[in-house]
Amino acid sequence: MSISLDLVRRASRVAVISAVTALLAACASAGATGGGGMRTPGGTRVAEAAPVVTDPAPIVSGTMRRYQIRGRWYQPEEQPNYDQVGLASWYGDQFNGRPTATGERFDMHALTAAHQTLPLPGLVEVTNLANGRRVVLRVNDRGPFVDNRIIDLSRGAAEALDMLNRGVGEVRVRYLGRAPRLGGGTVLQTAEAAPPTPAVVAPPVVADQRYWVEVVAYRNQPQAQAVAGRIGRSARVQASSDNAMFRVLMGPWHDANAAERERQAVMADGFGGALLISAR
Numbered sequence: 001m002s003i004s005l006d007l008v009r010r011a012s013r014v015a016v017i018s019a020v021t022a023l024l025a026a027c028a029s030a031g032a033t034g035g036g037g038m039r040t041p042g043g044t045r046v047a048e049a050a051p052v053v054t055d056p057a058p059i060v061s062g063t064m065r066r067y068q069i070r071g072r073w074y075q076p077e078e079q080p081n082y083d084q085v086g087l088a089s090w091y092g093d094q095f096n097g098r099p100t101a102t103g104e105r106f107d108m109h110a111l112t113a114a115h116q117t118l119p120l121p122g123l124v125e126v127t128n129l130a131n132g133r134r135v136v137l138r139v140n141d142r143g144p145f146v147d148n149r150i151i152d153l154s155r156g157a158a159e160a161l162d163m164l165n166r167g168v169g170e171v172r173v174r175y176l177g178r179a180p181r182l183g184g185g186t187v188l189q190t191a192e193a194a195p196p197t198p199a200v201v202a203p204p205v206v207a208d209q210r211y212w213v214e215v216v217a218y219r220n221q222p223q224a225q226a227v228a229g230r231i232g233r234s235a236r237v238q239a240s241s242d243n244a245m246f247r248v249l250m251g252p253w254h255d256a257n258a259a260e261r262e263r264q265a266v267m268a269d270g271f272g273g274a275l276l277i278s279a280r
Contacts, residue, residue, distance in 0.1 A: 039183075042120070043103065050263055051136065051186055053177065059101065059119050060102045063076060070145060076097050076116075078119055082173070082174065082175035082261045083174045083175070084173050085151055086148065086149065087169070088149065088150065088163070088171040089152055089153070089167060089180070089276070090152065090157065090164070091155070092266065093108065093267075100114075102120045102121050104121075107154070107156075109141065109156040111186065112154045113126070113137040113187060114140075114151065114152040115152075116150075118175055118254065119180070120139060121184075122139045122175065122177065122178055123175075123177060123179045123184050124136070125137075125173075125174045126151065126153070126157070128162060129170045129172060133189055133205050135161060137154075146276045148278060150171075151173050156185075163185070167261045167264060170265070210251070211253045211276060212252050213249065213261035214248070215250060215274050217246065218245070221243075224248050225237050231250070233250065234250050236248075256278070260276055
């Protein structure tokens with residue numbers, strides 16, 4: 001049976017057009033279901049919205065019990081409307097690889113955080129109010145236990161929010177709910193933007209606010225004095241009212257960021273439990 005050359009050509013053109021149409025449709029479908037968002041030039045994935053958790057991890061046993069740190073009690077609880085503004089700091093090398101409150105290993109490069117009372121593991125959206133950068137973080141640890149700070153960020157989270165050099169920064173923290181069984185950290189906004197209007201008004205800055213770094217505390221005064229002498233700089237020993245404890249202190253500073261930078265330096269020198277404390 002003979003077939004005209006024109007018929008063969010027309011059939012070929014139809015086949016090519018159909019194949020191209022199918023390819024474009026497949027590409028469009030992949031873009032719609034591949035997580036949305038885009039990637040920055042450095043390869044970091046920037047999502048268009050917070051992740052939707054369809055299979056949340058169970059709350060880790062024991063992490064919702066009331067607990068006490070340095071004389072203060074904390075009561076973890078489910079807080080679906082949690083939306084607060086306050087100071088954030090970050091932690092890294094000294095705790096890298098150590099177990100967190102959930103039993104997960106702390107990875108300082110992952111997008112994680114520590115919070116005093118939110119369920120573990122959970123998800124929070126954190127916004128740097130200085131530049132509008134936003135991230136979603138997996139909360140898998142307890143802390144920080146320092147006045148005026150509401151969240152401790154991993155080094156990776158601080159880097160995504162552009163807070164590494166500042167040490168301490170004002171942020172908005174919004175609870176999103178339970179975390180997935182793995183991961184959950186996402187960068188939502190990296191470009192510079194006008195600071196969003198905070199949901200909660202931050203406390204006023206007190207002119208005579210002062211900050212110290214408590215390096216370590218001992219029951220033995222000579223031991224505390226030896227550490228203060230080794231550190232040098234502004235380190236000194238302060239005895240408690242009953243002379244039961246002797247604290248090695250540095251400071252004071254009137255700038256919380258300067259004090260936090262010194263705390264990070266002291267931690268790098270081997271004092272991983274150094275605390276930032278404040279008073280009027």
